[in-house]
Every structure is written in C-alpha cells, then in structure tokens.
Amino acid sequence: MAHLIAEECEKLTRAFSGFGGLGVEEKELVSVIGNWRHEPEKRSHFRRGCAAPLFNAEVENFERWEDDFVKHLKAEFARFKNVVLLWAMHPWERDARWANHVLHKAHPFAILVEIACTRSTEELLGARRAYHTLFHHSLEEDVAYRVKESNAQLLVGLVSSYRYEGSHVDEERAKLEAKALNDAIKKAGAKKPIENEDIIRILTTRSKPHLKVTFKFYKEMYGKSIEEDIAGDKCLQETVQCLRSPPIYFCKIINRAFKDGAEKNTKEALTRVIVSRSEIDMAEIKEVYHKQYGVKLEDVIAKSTHGNYRDALLSLVTGKEQES
Template sequence: MATLKVPPNSPAPSEDSEQLRKAFQGWGTNEALIISILAHRNAVQRKLIREAYNVAYGEDLLKDLDKELSSDFERVVLLWTLDPAERDAFLANEATKKLTFSHWVLLEIATTRSSIDLLKAKQAYQSRFKKSIEEDVAYYTSGDIRKLLVPLVSTYRYEGEEVSMTLAKSEAKLLHEKIAKKAYNDEELIRILSTRSRAQLAATLNHYKDEFGNAINKDLKTDPKDEYLKLLRAAIKCLTFPEKYFAKVLRLAINKLGTDEWALTRVVATRAEVDLQRVGEEYQRRNSIPLDRAIANDTSGDYEKFLLALAGHDN
C-alpha cells in the first residue's frame, strides 16, 4: 500500500523537466517547485522526467539537483529520484563503506524486496560498481554475519502462495532443535531462512509457535546484545512482517534525542511506493501518534515538506 499521491493528470515529462530547469535558474533555487513535481511522481514518471531532462539540456538531472540542494533535503530528493533498483544498489554500496557501514541496510534490501526487485538491484549494482553485491557483502562482513547475509543477498525466492504443510511441520521441528541447542548459526537454519518463500516461512513459523509455545523470535532473544542474533531476528521480521520492522526503525530514528535522518530518509524513500501506509498504521498502533505528526514534530523546512509529501500528507 503506497502513500504517494500522484495527480490523475500529471504534466508530460518534458513539461516537468522544463519546470525543474526553471527551479534551478534565477536567484536561489525554487525548492517548493521541486517538491511539487518530484514528490508527486511515481517511479516510471521520474525515470521519464530524467530522460526528458537529459534530452532537452544534455545534463543529468541528478547532478543538477546535487548542485542546487544541500543536507537532508538533498539526500531525500536524490534517493527518491533514483530508479528503485539504482537506489537499492547505491544504498547497498554505501552500506559496505567504512564510514557508512550497515548490516541493517544490507539485510533490508535482501529480505524486504521481491525476488525480481532484488535481482534488478543486483544488476544495477554490477552495472554501476563493476562488481557484484554478493562479493562486496562477503568481503566487508565476517563470521556469522557473513554466513547469514551472503545467502540472503544471493537468493531468488519463489513468490507464490503455494505452501507445503508437511514441509512446514518438519522444518519447524528442525528450527526448534537447532535453537534448543543454541546452534543459531547452523547451516540448515540459515538455509530455511534464505531459500523458502515468504508464504512457506510464514506457515513454518506459525507451526513453530503452535507446536512449541513461543514465537521463534522470543526463543532467539537469549542474548539481547548479541549482534548476530539481533540480525537473525530482524531477518525473520523482515521476511514475515516488514511493516513491523520498518515501524521500529522509524521509532528509533524519530524518538532519539537527535533524529537519525539517514534511517528516516531511507525508510520513507524506499517504502513510499510499497507499504508506507501499512508501516504508518503499525507505527501509530505502537506509538500512539500518527507517523506524519511524528515526522512533522521532528523535522523542519523543505526536508519535512518532502517527507510528508511522500507519506501522503503534504497539505
């Protein structure tokens, strides 16, 4: 469920690109014009606008936006304007860099994208960075975290709804045995999480709870500080209830003493065309405040306006 509001009769891409060019000219940048266009166009439209801009002015719209804008507003506009596959490739690459390293971003991309979207992100990664996402994840991680993340980014899951209950029962039992032995990094456990379809996993984990009395993540909370276990629990949440995972990321991003703008920007930009409405509902349920109000309380200026527009609340 997307939150993005696209006008029913959007102007032609050539018209939008012309308006954006005007926004860059004269004294100072016209940020309001940029927001009124880019924050109300879907991925296909944004791609066409970039192509029209390049044809008309011989320049890359992203580079011009980069020159004209700054700080958090610049980051959210650039991330949003990128094609979703390019955006994931960019975020994944950034997540393997020393200063911006993040297991969480890599995990999100590997577990909350459809198989086809993950494949497109991997193709975009190869095209842009001349290497594979798998080799970078393998190189920049180690130990149990590498053991979990590499299969997750390498997978191409079945996306259908067909489920085998026999398999669900046997794999629930297998998971329970491994967890009872504290064999959290066992190859079989990782194989189930990294290869089974979401529907099959949901059936397995439901059976696990019915048969053994606890949700699997409760049984994996033996050491709250263990980084690998945190990642394992997050992977399960991303594969079964991504909206719960993202609502928690937003709560941590917004409810700190200072806002984690990178996390806030990433979640809003990557989920606005996917499930941000559901994420917002989950956020309100858990935090007793609508997501748009939480964003408005914690951000300001053009950055706030752009985020709220993506969240469908720009009035």
C-alpha cells in the same frame, strides 16, 4: 525595534538548530537573510546572543562557529537534498548504492537485510544487476569478501536469494522446518544459531508465505516466537522480522529515528524507509504505526522534523503536496 530583532534572532536560532528534531527551517533562513542582507550588526547581535551550542564567543575579536555544530548543520541541510536525490533515483540503483555504502563505510548490516528480505524477487535481482553495473563486482562477492563476522554466510545467502513468490505453502514441510529451526536454536552447541546450515537454508530459500506459516507453527509448537528465542542475535532477529512482516519492522526503524539522542545512522534510516516504502506499503506502515504507538505517523513527522525535509517526508507519506 529591539523586540523585532529579538524575534528574528529567535527565528534564526530555531531555523539553524533544529532542536528536538531533524532538518533545518530553510524558508525561515531565506526570510531572515533577505531582511538582514544590508545589516551586519544584526548578524553580530545574533552570534553574540545565541552563543553555545552554535557559537563560541570566547575567542579574540570574533564569535566562531562550534566545530561540532558545523558538522551538525551540514548533516541537517543535507537531509532534504538526500530525500530529493533518493526519490528521483531508480530503486535498483538506490538499493545498490545503499548496499555498497554499508560494505565500504561500515554501516549496520541491517540495511543489507532490509534490501534482501523486503524486496520482491525481481527487485532484489534488479538491485544485484545495478550493483554489478555500478561497482564492477557482484553484490554477493562483496558481501562474502567484506563481511568477516559470523553472519557472513547468512548475508550472502540472503542477497543471492531468488525466492518462489506464489501463494502455495506445504504445511507439513513448514511444521518440519519449524522443528528444525527450534532444534538448531536450542542445540546450537559450539556454533552460533546464525551459522547453522538448516537455519541459513530455510531463511534464504523458502518463500515468504511459507516462512510466515513456519514461524506461526514455531510459536504454536514451542510457546514462544522465534524472535524471542533468537533475541541475542541481532542480525538473525532482523532477518526474521523483515521476512515475517516488513511494515512492523519498518515502524520500529522509523520510531527509533525520533528518539532523543538517536545516532546518525538511526536518524538516516528515517529517510531511507520513507523514500523506499512510499510507493510500496506506506498505507500499511501508517496503519501499523498508529496501532503500535497510538499516534499517526504524519503527526510525528510534522512535530519532529523541520523545513523542506519535513515537507518532503510528509508528501511521500501522505501523497499530498505540503502547503508552505
């Protein structure tokens, strides 16, 4: 009997903690709740036995949850619900709400860059329309008002962009603009490169095929990629990465979420990327991830996440329902 209780306590601790990953094992919790519903002494044994980081036993007469762990549990339980909510939401509304959250909750501007640079012209226009309907301001208006950093002009240009989406590329113009980019980066002077008018104009107006050719010429002409030359400017570098190859960019975002000690925003990016790209370029993201990191994306998700959250992510990544 003692052995069985110890096993259930271990299962409960594992289900609550999600140590080494993201999410909570809801199914295991439900199983134990059913078995223990009339046995409060087992719950008391569990609280005393696992102690920190879940409980603080150094209080009079009872074992209390650690405050930090209560916050952790709320976040972990919320992950599955957030996946479902975001998956069911119209993509335009989803992007509009993410953008609004960035602007009002001081989240990383990388999310605005993602929305502006990895959506099609019509998708970005739809997100702007949804933002206007939901929040009674234009997206570009709120970006201009709320972003005080030196990247404000670039971000306004990106979110208000309406790019040509055909395949035609003027290679001579691409070469000239590769030179203009290099001149702006190397001879920035008092202004930062991200404030340079040529850089802003090229990155916010040119088609993505044109920019890919421009970036190719840049490396051929100057021996280094443009990303290397703007390594000191995170927002500018993320813009170039998103415009050049969304799958490579998203693989980096996904991989950061699995790192030990990843911050809350970094972990939340996993849900955002999997949900938003599941029907767009997930096959390419999986291929790039395997090539970049030597492991299948679905294997990393299976190992590093837990419970219904894990199953939902795997369903979106593989297109298959996960077995219980």
